[in-house]
Amino acid sequence: MTDKKQGKIRIQSQEKILLAAQDEFITNGYKGATVQSIADLAGLPKANVLYYFKNKENIYHAVLEQTLDMWDQGIGDIEYKDGPKIAIEKFVSSKVLMSFNHPKSSKIYAMEIIQGAQHLKEFTRTYLRKWVREKSKIFQQWIDEDRMLNVDPINLIFLIWSSTQHYADFDNQILTVMNRADYEEEDIEHVTQFLTQFILRGLEIK
Amino acid sequence: MTDKKQGKIRIQSQEKILLAAQDEFITNGYKGATVQSIADLAGLPKANVLYYFKNKENIYHAVLEQTLDMWDQGIGDIEYKDGPKIAIEKFVSSKVLMSFNHPKSSKIYAMEIIQGAQHLKEFTRTYLRKWVREKSKIFQQWIDEDRMLNVDPINLIFLIWSSTQHYADFDNQILTVMNRADYEEEDIEHVTQFLTQFILRGLEIK
DNA sequence: CACATTCCTGACCAATAGAACAATAAATGA
DNA sequence: TCATTTATTGTTCTATTGGTCAGGAATGTG
Incomplete structure (x- = not known):
């Protein structure tokens, strides 16, 4: 470091x-x-x-390192013992929180990936790939146990990543479209609720 | 032009x-x-x-103009007469199609917004804001008629945008994580199905 | 106090940038 | 045919770039 x-x-x-x-x-x-x-x-x-x-x-x-630290530090982990409902609530809310509190880190990361991940090839190939594989396995277990609907876990992860990070990366667009100057504190709660509920329904978790 | x-x-x-x-x-x-x-x-x-x-x-x-042309040309419109199910199926699938067929346009656009929308302020403030307002109204009508669940239409639009565009903007990351070299033709259908079904469930549309 | 080490910065340099220009070469059309 | 526009490009200009360096200021240490 x-x-x-x-x-x-x-x-x-x-x-x-x-x-x-x-x-x-x-x-x-x-x-x-x-x-x-x-x-x-x-x-x-x-x-x-x-x-x-x-x-x-x-x-x-140095900036990138900071960004990656943020990523795996601020990320609420997905643990089998939590069960699908709690796990997703935790994960989504921590991702949303991070988007609202550290939008710049998210942007740096997004640009790097869009531009071809020149400096992050290693990170995605090792760390991230492993993370996705592990979490997919957990989702698959819950599916096998009939605790959530049978959806492709990988695409599920992509959906959660994209829909949460969007509020950081595209904050300019979102604020302009909503005709607002800045995010307010209550936006965080509102978005968290919306996404969490929406995703839980998408997985038929009650 | x-x-x-x-x-x-x-x-x-x-x-x-x-x-x-x-x-x-x-x-x-x-x-x-x-x-x-x-x-x-x-x-x-x-x-x-x-x-x-x-x-x-x-x-x-000129590049930006090309990109914007693509945006509102390739976009399957959301029309009241279609009803929520057909409308969302149309919209999601056209967005997914565009992500897979024109990832570069999506990336140019994404970078522009992330970097502060310096050259697109006018587009977002006028065209895009109007588009969101109009489509939100249509969703709200369907909600009022009990044809879909009562969710915030604006956040719904953001979710659809983000989850579909993700496959274009982050194609590098997605392919690396999935340990693949390129997208295949069947990925388009697979992703379209996944997202459409997921979103319809999220809105409790049968 | 003397010295060594760390910190700080103005001046400088070679490489590269965007852009203008002038001189051709093609193409066109009357 | 030949004049006039259009297409093409090597050369050149000035500004900016990342980075070096020499030397001075500050700080610490015995």
């Missing part, structure tokens, strides 16, 4: 830089982002940014 | 350029894309590309 001994100034500056970099990479993509622009957003001279991170690629890697 | 009288050479070259540009904009974003790279992909000298499109911005606008 992070390395070496860390002074407090070092950490502060690095955090400022990473926040700035996240914004810059979202709005301009990896190639379009400029170190100068990141430096400006962070309120530091460019040379200082390059002092903390050797080069642009390094900054991006 | 396009302007002025058109020679056939002009049209051919423009199409080559737009195809190349689409790829370049997807992998590198607007700012990261270079005219040189577009020219190389199209097999033309840079100066020739700039002869057909005055500048980079113009190329991007």
Whole structure:
């Protein structure tokens, strides 16, 4: 993750830089982002940014790492012992929460995948593939036990991912369409309820 | 759309350029894309590309226009007279079809929105907002007539958009997770069935 | 206090960017 | 046929890019 001994100034500056970099990479993509622009957003001279991170690629890697940490840390796990109802309620609500609370991480991730997952090939091929396989198995068990309808678990996972992340990645569109300036606190609860209920019905779980 | 009288050479070259540009904009974003790279992909000298499109911005606008045309042309409309079952079957299947047949358009659009909809503010504020309002009204009618469950029509639309577009925007991730090289013809039917049935159940439409 | 180490930054550089331009080559049409 | 428009491209210009570097400031340590 992070390395070496860390002074407090070092950490502060690095955090400022990473926040700035996240914004810059979202709005301009990896190639379009400029170190100068990141430096400006962070309120530091460019040379200082390059002092903390050797080069642009390094900054991006740090941002991505942050993003992946968020992913598997904030994600409510799907556990067999919970049973399908509780498991889905947990999973959907934690995904929705993450979309509303950390939309930027979601966006960085989405852009990376859309653009061909150049820097995340390894992550998807190993970690993510394994995760999907494991969770699919759990869903299949519940199906075999007649605790939920027989649907393809993989497509189910995709549906949950997409419908929840949509509120982060497409927040601009959603807010514009709804003629609103920002999300409100109650939107989180509203969306969670809507998606949870909808998905439970789709699986005929009572 | 396009302007002025058109020679056939002009049209051919423009199409080559737009195809190349689409790829370049997807992998590198607007700012990261270079005219040189577009020219190389199209097999033309840079100066020739700039002869057909005055500048980079113009190329991007043409690509976006193409994308929007695709959007409202390929979209199966939601019509009251169809009733909720047929309407949703039509709409979902046309959206899925578009995701599988024109993933690049979907990606261009997705990136534009994620990055802040800089070039699409007008489209979302006018066209899209109106579309959502109209279709919401139709859903609400069906709800009032007890032909489907009482869910928030707007969130329903978002769910359909997100779950269908996911197969285009995140095709890399999906294929990697499923350990496959490409989508097959039968995937389209499979996904369409899955999503249609799932959504109909979610709305308690028989 | 002296020294070493870490931190910070202005100045600089080669490479690449978008775009204008000028000079041709084709095509067209009267 | 020949003049006029259209198509094509090598060259050139200026701005910006990622990244280096030398040297100074700050901080710590004995």
